[in-house]
Amino acid sequence: MDHPVTRLLLVPKPGSCDPETPLAQVVLRYQAAGSDEFNDMQQVLFSHVDVAALGGEQAVAAVGTPLAIGLPVALERPRSRGRLSLASADPRIQPLIELNFAADPEDLRRLVEGVHLAWRIAHEPEIARHVKRVALLTEDAMSSDEALARYVHATVTTQFHPCGTARMGPSGDPMAVVDQYCRVREAQNLRVVDASVMPTIPRANINLTCIMIGERVSDWMRGRGLGPRPAPAQARDSPHTGGRRDPVDRWPGEGQPVAGVALVWPRSRTATPAPPLGRSRSGAGREVGPRVQPRPPTTCGSRHPPTRDMTTVLTP
Numbered sequence: 001m002d003h004p005v006t007r008l009l010l011v012p013k014p015g016s017c018d019p020e021t022p023l024a025q026v027v028l029r030y031q032a033a034g035s036d037e038f039n040d041m042q043q044v045l046f047s048h049v050d051v052a053a054l055g056g057e058q059a060v061a062a063v064g065t066p067l068a069i070g071l072p073v074a075l076e077r078p079r080s081r082g083r084l085s086l087a088s089a090d091p092r093i094q095p096l097i098e099l100n101f102a103a104d105p106e107d108l109r110r111l112v113e114g115v116h117l118a119w120r121i122a123h124e125p126e127i128a129r130h131v132k133r134v135a136l137l138t139e140d141a142m143s144s145d146e147a148l149a150r151y152v153h154a155t156v157t158t159q160f161h162p163c164g165t166a167r168m169g170p171s172g173d174p175m176a177v178v179d180q181y182c183r184v185r186e187a188q189n190l191r192v193v194d195a196s197v198m199p200t201i202p203r204a205n206i207n208l209t210c211i212m213i214g215e216r217v218s219d220w221m222r223g224r225g226l227g228p229r230p231a232p233a234q235a236r237d238s239p240h241t242g243g244r245r246d247p248v249d250r251w252p253g254e255g256q257p258v259a260g261v262a263l264v265w266p267r268s269r270t271a272t273p274a275p276p277l278g279r280s281r282s283g284a285g286r287e288v289g290p291r292v293q294p295r296p297p298t299t300c301g302s303r304h305p306p307t308r309d310m311t312t313v314l315t316p
């Protein structure tokens with residue numbers, strides 16, 4: 001799974017695109033019309049997009065500027081599923097990755113609708129006064145579902161949120177690689193602790209969820225935050241352990257050597273010690289959780305690799 005993203009690129013008026021400003025300043029989360037998924041869409045206003053990074057000099061020529069204002073349109077709850085498979089038994093050979101973006105008609109419909117919304121946003125007076133024109137799209141193309149579908153297929157790419165390739169699931173699920181404690185089924189003392197265990201894709205950028213998974217499992221492996229010890233009566237036989245008792249009657253990791261894969265964000269790099277709940281550092285107001293040190297603005301979005309030749313995008 002991943003979040004597929006297409007985008008509008010706006011050719012800015014002189015002085016309206018400043019690469020020194022933060023890249024992503026406004027994020028819109030919303031539910032696509034007719035969708036049964038809450039907040040299944042995300043749009044961002046990117047102040048400056050390096051067009052060559054999207055598709056080289058060919059893209060710069062097609063868009064008509066090296067630096068554009070970007071309106072990425074991302075699908076946060078895609079129905080389409082990609083596929084990761086092994087190309088070889090040799091672990092040094094890269095696996096095969098099929099993204100399969102917008103293959104499901106409902107995914108395509110929501111992305112096309114998102115392009116319509118981005119077009120409207122681009123023409124709002126506060127944005128339009130900074131914009132010479134929308135690149136690659138025309139009024140004619142906007143009135144043709146077929147042309148917009150071609151535009152989406154030609155421009156859709158990754159939001160860099162791949163996940164779910166070793167997903168978590170119950171013991172009866174033949175596709176579940178790990179159990180609810182991130183332990184690899186049918187293997188001893190081996191865990192997978194990263195984005196690949198996500199059973200479904202979060203409806204937001206996934207880095208915080210990855211950090212949470214790492215923190216949670218590292219706590220379990222050190223015997224913290226486990227709650228009451230389950231009663232032995234809750235133990236059950238598991239087909240995945242060859243009929244042996246599944247160790248659900250123990251805390252995960254209890255009595256086992258700490259081994260396996262744990263990709264954990266170092267605590268010291270992200271969080272400062274939090275004051276007691278209910279009090280802020282100044283003693284006034286209300287503190288709701290640990291403070292996170294400010295990090296430099298992300299460049300996500302300005303380095304999306306080209307998926308296809310952008311010059312072939314459109315003719316209605």
Ligand SMILES: Cc1cc2nc3c(=O)[nH]c(=O)nc-3n(C[C@H](O)[C@H](O)[C@H](O)COP(=O)(O)OP(=O)(O)OC[C@H]3O[C@@H](n4cnc5c(N)ncnc54)[C@H](O)[C@@H]3O)c2cc1C
Nearest residue numbers: 160161162194195196205206207208210263298299300303
């Ligand atoms: C350009 C870009 C921008 C992004 N922007 C955002 C954003 O703004 N917000 C957001 O929420 N998410 C963002 N993401 C997504 C987020 O960074 C990832 O989803 C998240 O880091 C995934 O965490 P992970 O632990 O699964 O994998 P990773 O963070 O990729 O960790 C994998 C680790 O394994 C190590 N490793 C790999 N192979 C081996 C090996 N053979 N042996 C030992 N170690 C190995 C790697 O060095 C790495 O440290 C972005 C991603 C990219 C690429």
